[in-house]
Each structure stands twice: as structure tokens, then as C-alpha cells.
Amino acid sequence: MERDDHANRLAKLMETRRLALHLMWEDVAQAAGITTAFLRKIRSGAGARPLTKAKLEAVLQWAPGSIDAILEGGDPTDLTTAGTDTGGDAEAAIRDLAPQLSPEQLRSIFGALTRSERQYEDDAEQHIWETPGLSERERRFLIHQLHALRRMDETEHRSASARPTADVHEFRRGS
Numbered sequence: 001m002e003r004d005d006h007a008n009r010l011a012k013l014m015e016t017r018r019l020a021l022h023l024m025w026e027d028v029a030q031a032a033g034i035t036t037a038f039l040r041k042i043r044s045g046a047g048a049r050p051l052t053k054a055k056l057e058a059v060l061q062w063a064p065g066s067i068d069a070i071l072e073g074g075d076p077t078d079l080t081t082a083g084t085d086t087g088g089d090a091e092a093a094i095r096d097l098a099p100q101l102s103p104e105q106l107r108s109i110f111g112a113l114t115r116s117e118r119q120y121e122d123d124a125e126q127h128i129w130e131t132p133g134l135s136e137r138e139r140r141f142l143i144h145q146l147h148a149l150r151r152m153d154e155t156e157h158r159s160a161s162a163r164p165t166a167d168v169h170e171f172r173r174g175s
Contacts, residue, residue: 007045010070014043017060017076031059045071 018028029039032055042048042056053067057076060066066076128134128142 004045006071006073007043010045010067011043013070013076014060017062021061023059028056028059032056042067 018025025036025039029036032039032052034042034052034055038048039056042052048056048067054064057064057066060076061079063077063079070076124146125143128146129139131139134142
């Protein structure tokens with residue numbers, strides 16, 4: 001396999017992993033302390049420093065060295081399922097990196113990990129998502145309806161606050 005094939009495979013594996021963790025590319029980049037433009041370059045196979053790769057691997061909950069393994073034709077090691085030296089604990093892997101990370105980067109990585117456990121940040125949407133007995137289609141429909149109700153409420157609120165308020169004395173004078 002050529003280097004380009006490995007780079008394409010890296011991009012596909014990163015995309016699959018990001019989606020599995022319910023993260024946006026912006027979340028991944030921010031948690032790793034890089035720009036989305038630089039993340040695109042890394043996904044296309046451009047080189048990155050070992051620390052940057054380690055941060056990305058932590059965010060994606062892959063074992064250290066997974067990106068290089070992919071670029072060499074191997075597979076990433078999933079920390080959430082693999083028996084690694086960290087016991088499959090992504091947070092333990094990040095703690096190993098902690099001395100090299102700023103407090104802001106650590107908060108961002110832990111925030112991304114926490115968000116990956118939830119489908120939605122909004123509590124009402126999350127409650128709908130976790131309601132047993134609903135199909136995914138029914139859940140998405142109900143969440144869509146919730147958004148529509150919220151938009152209607154916002155519109156009514158805006159139009160009510162935009163209405164001119166008449167002075168009670170004005171009405172009395174006119175009659």
C-alpha cells in the first residue's frame with residue numbers, strides 16, 4: 001500500500017471514530033489544541049509532531065501510537081474496548097499526557113470525552129433520546145418537534161415584546 005492509501009485510510013478511520021464518539025471536527029481540533037485547518041492536513045497524511053498525534057489519539061480514545069500504526073498499514077487501538085496498559089481507560093491515557101498539556105487543553109479533552117457519552121447537550125433532547133421503546137426515527141421526529149415548539153415560542157415572545165404598548169390614558173382621552 002502506498003502512503004496516500006494509508007493517509008486515506010487514516011482519514012476514514014478518524015471520521016468513523018469521530019462519529020462514533022458524537023464529536024464535531026471543531027471539538028476534536030479544540031480538544032487537541034490545534035486548528036481545524038491543521039487537523040484537515042493531518043487527516044490527509046501530513047506530518048505532525050508526536051505530542052500533537054498523542055493529543056489527537058487521546059481525544060479519539062485511541063492508544064498512543066495509533067495514528068502512526070495506521071499510517072504504516074496497521075490499525076488503531078481503541079482504548080474503550082482494548083486491554084491496554086491503561087486498562088482501557090481513556091482518561092488514564094490522558095492523565096499520562098497531562099504534564100505536557102495546558103489546563104485549558106485538559107478541560108477541553110475531558111469536555112469532549114464527556115460530550116461523547118451524550119447524544120445531546122440539551123437535557124430535554126437527551127431525555128427524548130434516552131426514552132425506551134422509541135425508534136431512532138421517532139426520537140429524531142420528537143426532537144425536531146421540540147425545536148419547532150421552541151422556535152414558535154421564541155417568535156411569539158419576540159412579537160409580543162415588539163408590540164407597542166398603549167398608554168391607558170390615551171384610550172380614555174380618545175373616548
